[in-house]
Amino acid sequence: xxxxxxxxxxxxxxxxxxxxxxxxxxxxxxxxxxxxxxxxxxxxxxxxxxxxxxxxxxxxxxxxxxxxxxxxxxxxxxxxxxxxxxxxxxxxxxxxxxxxxxxxxxxxxxxxxxxxxxxxxxxxxxxxxxxxxxxxxxxxxxxxxxxxxxxxxxxxxxxxxxxxxxxxxxxxxxxxxxxxxxxxxxxxxxxxxxxxxxxxxxxxxxxxxxxxxxxxxxxxxxxxxxxxxxxxxxxxxxxxxxxxxxxxxxxxxxxxxxxxxxxxxxxxxxxxxxxxxxxxxxxxxxxxxxxxxxxxxxxxxxxxxxxxxxxxxxx
Amino acid sequence: xxxxxxxxxxxxxxxxxxxxxxxxxxxxxxxxxxxxxxxxxxxxxxxxxxxxxxxxxxxxxxxxxxxxxxxxxxxxxxxxxxxxxxxxxxxxxxxxxxxxxxxxxxxxxxxxxxxxxxxxxxxxxxxxxxxxxxxxxxxxxxxxxxxxxxxxxxxxxxxxxxxxxxxxxxxxxxxxxxxxxxxxxxxxxxxxxxxxxxxxxxxxxxxxxxxxxxxxxxxxxxxxxxxxxxxxxxxxxxxxxxxxxxxxxxxxxxxxxxxxxxxxxxxxxxxxxxxxxxxxxxxxxxxxx
Numbered sequence: 274x275x276x277x278x279x280x281x282x283x284x285x286x287x288x289x290x291x292x293x294x295x296x297x298x299x300x301x302x303x304x305x306x307x308x309x310x311x312x313x314x315x316x317x318x319x320x321x322x323x324x325x326x327x328x329x330x331x332x333x334x335x336x337x338x339x340x341x342x343x344x345x346x347x348x349x350x351x352x353x354x355x356x357x358x359x360x361x362x363x364x365x366x367x368x369x370x371x372x373x374x375x376x377x378x379x380x381x382x383x384x385x386x387x388x389x390x391x392x393x394x395x396x397x398x399x400x401x402x403x404x405x406x407x408x409x410x411x412x413x414x415x416x417x418x419x420x421x422x423x424x425x426x427x428x429x430x431x432x433x434x435x436x437x438x439x440x441x442x443x444x445x446x447x448x449x450x451x452x453x454x455x456x457x458x459x460x461x462x463x464x465x466x467x468x469x470x471x472x473x474x475x476x477x478x479x480x481x482x483x484x485x486x487x488x489x490x491x492x493x494x495x496x497x498x499x500x501x502x503x504x505x506x507x508x509x510x511x512x513x514x515x516x517x518x519x520x521x522x523x524x525x526x527x528x529x530x531x532x533x534x535x536x537x538x539x540x541x542x543x544x545x546x547x548x549x550x551x552x553x554x555x556x557x558x559x560x561x562x563x564x565x566x567x568x569x570x571x572x573x574x575x576x577x578x579x580x581x582x583x584x585x586x587x588x
Numbered sequence: 589x590x591x592x593x594x595x596x597x598x599x600x601x602x603x604x605x606x607x608x609x610x611x612x613x614x615x616x617x618x619x620x621x622x623x624x625x626x627x628x629x630x631x632x633x634x635x636x637x638x639x640x641x642x643x644x645x646x647x648x649x650x651x652x653x654x655x656x657x658x659x660x661x662x663x664x665x666x667x668x669x670x671x672x673x674x675x676x677x678x679x680x681x682x683x684x685x686x687x688x689x690x691x692x693x694x695x696x697x698x699x700x701x702x703x704x705x706x707x708x709x710x711x712x713x714x715x716x717x718x719x720x721x722x723x724x725x726x727x728x729x730x731x732x733x734x735x736x737x738x739x740x741x742x743x744x745x746x747x748x749x750x751x752x753x754x755x756x757x758x759x760x761x762x763x764x765x766x767x768x769x770x771x772x773x774x775x776x777x778x779x780x781x782x783x784x785x786x787x788x789x790x791x792x793x794x795x796x797x798x799x800x801x802x803x804x805x806x807x808x809x810x811x812x813x814x815x816x817x818x819x820x821x822x823x824x825x826x827x828x829x830x831x832x833x834x835x836x837x838x839x840x841x842x843x844x845x846x847x848x849x850x851x852x853x854x855x856x857x858x859x860x861x862x863x864x865x866x867x868x869x870x871x872x873x874x875x876x877x
Binding site for chain 1: 836837839843
């Protein structure tokens with residue numbers, strides 16, 4: 274009777290429709306930096322970028338990166354998302370991938386389990402835990418750093434995270450418990466993102482972590498990039514591929530004080546001009562325009578012939 | 589014995605009087621500009637009146653720092669002597685040529701310091717100063733140069749332009765003039781752009797000359813103008829866009845070095861200028877221990 278009940282439960286689970294919220298719904302609410310790549314399987318440009326990224330990972334001589342590289346090589350994805358939070362005591366880093374599979378995730382699940390030994394040394398440090406129906410594999414040595422050493426394969430997505438607690442948080446977020454989509458900074462950026470974007474990213478700067486990181490860079494390089502960084506609450510980027518070699522993008526700066534909008538605008542104009550001048554010697558053509566909508570400064574841009582530049586940057 | 593000291597004191601007195609007479613004899617005055625090289629990238633002049641408020645405050649800042657480290661300097665005579673030896677006028681030229689870079693040499697530099705009568709004393713000590721090679725004393729001038737002796741001097745027609753650009757009706761402590769007639773400025777900017785793969789000032793070839801001047805309002809404030817003069821009025825839009833970007837970059841670079849800089853860009857006819865102001869120079873002086 275008990276076995277019958279378990280079999281019935283498993284069948285009900287398998288019959289559940291694929292989750293419609295997208296991978297961002299699995300990102301915990303406390304992520305400071307988030308990104309989401311959409312239409313990965315249907316947009317040829319994504320394939321090209323992922324191939325370049327895969328090659329870069331494979332060259333890093335790091336078992337962890339090699340695993341990621343192999344995943345990128347073996348599977349095509351529908352969607353990829355990720356995020357991290359450095360404010361937490363542990364470096365919280367998460368990557369979610371939704372492989373393009375004909376059935377539920379068994380094939381991928383089997384692949385990971387079967388091939389894990391080829392990429393990471395399985396020994397007493399590797400643990401496997403059960404969290405409801407979901408199994409979390411984690412390397413106890415990697416729990417304190419930001420390398421992706423814990424993973425879970427469930428339904429049609431894979432969660433790779435820097436520690437097992439974060440995998441649990443992602444699973445809870447997927448159950449609509451405090452995920453990133455409930456955060457006002459994230460919603461505000463998503464509302465003003467480009468329509469039909471292929472990629473979107475955001476940085477929560479209400480805690481001024483980004484400002485602090487940027488100021489460190491500015492001090493080391495003796496150059497202030499954003500004079501208004503103390504008054505920026507959030508930054509967002511969205512873009513879409515218009516054709517093989519044209520890309521349209523939007524950079525958003527959410528200002529914390531109406532009196533500082535003009536300063537944020539001058540920073541946005543400066544960034545647009547730097548991008549134009551940085552690539553003017555190459556064949557990349559960039560046009561940009563800065564507008565203001567309430568407390569949000571919007572830098573719209575369009576770039577032509579971006580592929581050679583990206584190849585160069587990712588190699 | 590008494591006679592001996594009497595004679596000795598008379599000899600010393602005669603020597604002192606002779607030295608004073610010699611020191612105060614009128615000295616032939618040379619024109620510092622005539623020693624500058626031809627076809628330089630830029631010419632500059634620092635002409636400081638140390639009794640003005642700004643320079644005086646600046647001198648006081650440095651003297652206090654030096655006196656704090658060396659208590660023996662903490663007396664009026666040492667301060668007076670130091671002030672007397674400060675040059676009132678330094679004229680310099682920087683040479684730049686793509687060939688320098690290709691040969692991996694640093695650009696040439698010629699500096700002319702006007703010391704008036706004090707050059708007589710320098711002449712006396714020069715034979716004992718071996719380390720300072722490449723410097724000469726000509727009448728009232730000390731010339732420090734890394735150029736060969738037969739290097740061509742500035743052409744008379746350029747000399748007139750240069751004097752008009754640099755001379756003191758501008759009421760500035762510091763003046764720079766970068767003629768672009770032989771395209772050295774263009775070559776320098778293009779070289780920077782190639783090295784850094786960054787289009788800093790693409791309209792530089794349209795610039796006829798660049799002038800920079802500045803005045804120390806007090807020990808803490810420095811202000812002046814940076815002027816790009818276009819070859820044609822039609823060049824001003826392009827030069828203007830590059831100047832606006834340069835102004836913004838300058839502000840961010842100086843802010844990255846703890847300096848508060850503000851600059852306003854304006855244009856008229858064939859020139860574009862930045863009226864700039866640096867307001868917290870004490871942060872720089874504080875770095876000198």
